[in-house]
Amino acid sequence: MTIDPRQISPDNLHRGVKMALDTGEVASVADGYALFSRYRVNIIAGPEVEASRAHQVALLTMVNTGRRSLLGGVHVAGALDVPLLVALPGVGDTLSQAVASLGGTWVDKPHDDSPTIILGSATLPTTVTVPCFVATFDGWRGGVGPVGECERLSERADSTLGAILAGAIAMSEIFQNLRGYVLAGHRTVGMSLWDPGALDWHGGDDAPAIQAAPSRLWLIGLGHLGQAYLWTMALLDFEQPEAVEITLQDFDRLTEANDSTSLLTTLDRVGEKKTRVMAEWLEGRGFQTRIVERKFDGDLHLTDDDPQVALCGVDNLEARAALDEAGLKLVVEAGLGAGPDEYVAARIHCFPASVTSRSKWGGLDRDRAKGEGRAYDTLLESGAIDACGLVQLATRTVGAPFVGLVAACLVVGELLRRLHGGPELEVIDLSLRAPNQRMVVQLDKPNRPWSYGFTTVRSVVSPS
Incomplete structure (x- = not known):
């Protein structure tokens, strides 16, 4: 793959290649792409x-x-x-x-x-x-x-x-x-995923066969994490996929950069609304969809006809602070690490919890990268980008799609575990660099039984 450095922008820079810029290991954007092409x-x-x-x-x-x-x-x-x-x-x-x-x-x-x-x-x-x-x-x-x-x-x-x-x-x-x-x-x-805290994943975990999955979900954010959630849900072997209805909420359009992290993005759909591209894909899978094209601010005015369970995949702290203020009965959200070292980290939260989403994220500001390193210097010196553009480029997060997908397995796994009567967790914290050091916090007050709608998935054999 080749890239014209004069055309580089926050909307087209590969989110993996960006880690080579951030570490300073390459002298130019072209060198970064050449490295990843190997x-x-x-x-x-x-x-x-x-x-x-x-x-x-x-x-x-x-x-x-x-x-x-x-x-x-x-x-x-x-x-x-x-x-x-x-x-x-x-x-x-x-x-x-x-x-x-x-x-x-x-x-x-x-x-x-x-x-x-x-x-x-x-x-x-x-x-x-x-x-x-x-x-x-x-x-x-x-x-x-x-x-x-x-x-x-x-x-x-x-x-x-x-x-x-x-x-x-x-x-x-x-x-x-x-x-x-x-x-x-x-x-x-x-x-x-039945017992995420257990280190002995090879041994038997006495988990039941997965025989059902949620039938109605509200999905907030359709980028890296949101599309990983959809990939995971769509691959489940539903007996009646038409019984699944997903409400898709996002206000943004697909960019070329999304293709480097988001599992349902293709370059031929760049520029289109994320909600409409994802709805088309899900309906091709046989699901029912609804779309909401505005920012999430907690003011949903839910009715009995709306899903009561949401999955959140946004990195906006203001939106995350409002997660348990929307009237939803259950919210499972994930946040990913940023930067060339922390990109392999993920943390899962479930609400309601022992603390509110507002107390966790309200009033916080995200640290902003400054764009330091040889490749950023080269962009400035060549005139390919100005100082303002450099800041915008630097603040885009490093990312890799497999991190979001591991998080998606934990998020969807949380719903499936609760649906099958398993433990309810409040927090899962892990890094794929040292996955055996993951932390799991169990919910003090379980919300059993599941009453938010479900449909059956095919189970070929019973667990041994």
């Missing part, structure tokens, strides 16, 4: 992708997150000329077509010098000497580990949620490894 990954798909919906979900998740993060490409080896088992709009009828539509490349054999992910019972070529690990999942659980060290889970065909989680964590480990974090790709990392 990042690529192999995925070797086993024969399971022919008949297992969950294996296809994991593969497509890795392709979708990977092509946005690694500008050198996602190269998939395996027998992909099989029927697509996942109902995704506009990606074709076969798995190979879906991989290509989402930005992957189907190859005869993997590149010897690229880190490699093994999916299913695929075998690793003996010529590969770079980090290689297995992505595995089952039910609520998903994770990765080095080939030969990580024991595969059962990987049942109905394990959609765990498959999404495994795909997101796999791409996180690949990306961090390529960025020079030596532990990534050489360790076993995962979690159970």
